[in-house]
Amino acid sequence: MSEEVVTSEISADLDQVVGLMQQHGIRRIPLSRPVGLVTFDDLVVDSSLSLETLRGIVTAQLEVEAPHKPAGMLHPSAGMTAQSRTRALMRAKARAEATYGRMLQAMADATGLERNSAERALLIACCMLCRRLAPGEAQHLIAQLPSLLQQQLDQCADGPDRAVSTEAIEDKLSRSLGLAPESASEILRAICRVIAENVSEGQIQEVRGQLPDEMKALFPITA
Incomplete structure (x- = not known):
């Protein structure tokens, strides 16, 4: 996760939000004024993005440096994990x-x-x-x-x-x-x-x- 607080302008479009998520390896972005969050799960449930775009956001987060994991290194099954998570969210949406x-x-x-x-x-x-x-x-x-x-x-x-x-x-x-x-x-x-x-x-x-x-x-x- 990035150390600074990353925010999005309220007027930002989906491409800008996706870009921020991928750039900083995050799934939640506060809006520039305290009125709420744009979250990865919101984008999944809303069916706003393609499966490939959603997978890119998850993969970007997995590449972020974390304790005991250098930046860019993925778990051997990370690609499948990202895909599986997205599909699981889609199934959850269908059940809901x-x-x-x-x-x-x-x-x-x-x-x-x-x-x-x-x-x-x-x-x-x-x-x-x-x-x-x-x-x-x-x-x-x-x-x-x-x-x-x-x-x-x-x-x-x-x-x-x-x-x-x-x-x-x-x-x-x-x-x-x-x-x-x-x-x-x-x-x-x-x-x-x-x-x-x-x-x-x-x-x-x-x-x-x-x-x-x-x-x-x-x-x-x-x-």
């Missing part, structure tokens, strides 16, 4: 997409909504439910959901927001999706059933414990 896809299909089946509308409804309900919980409990719930859904809920663990209620969620669903109030109520309960099917029973019990009485019915106790 498949897991999220199954949840969205379950949502569409349970609600009768088109897939895009089902996803929108899921995001609305999940985010508002998380905001009704204490931050720690919201994070525990989010952690059990599919990883591609987790990424979209990162900003929702900022509760507890006591303005969130069953009626408030139904109203948001109704306005966002153009639903009649009774349809929004049915869809919210269907969403909660799908959520309960995708996390542990113990987690649902923890969630119920933090919800007001009028919202506990969204997650009925099962025998």
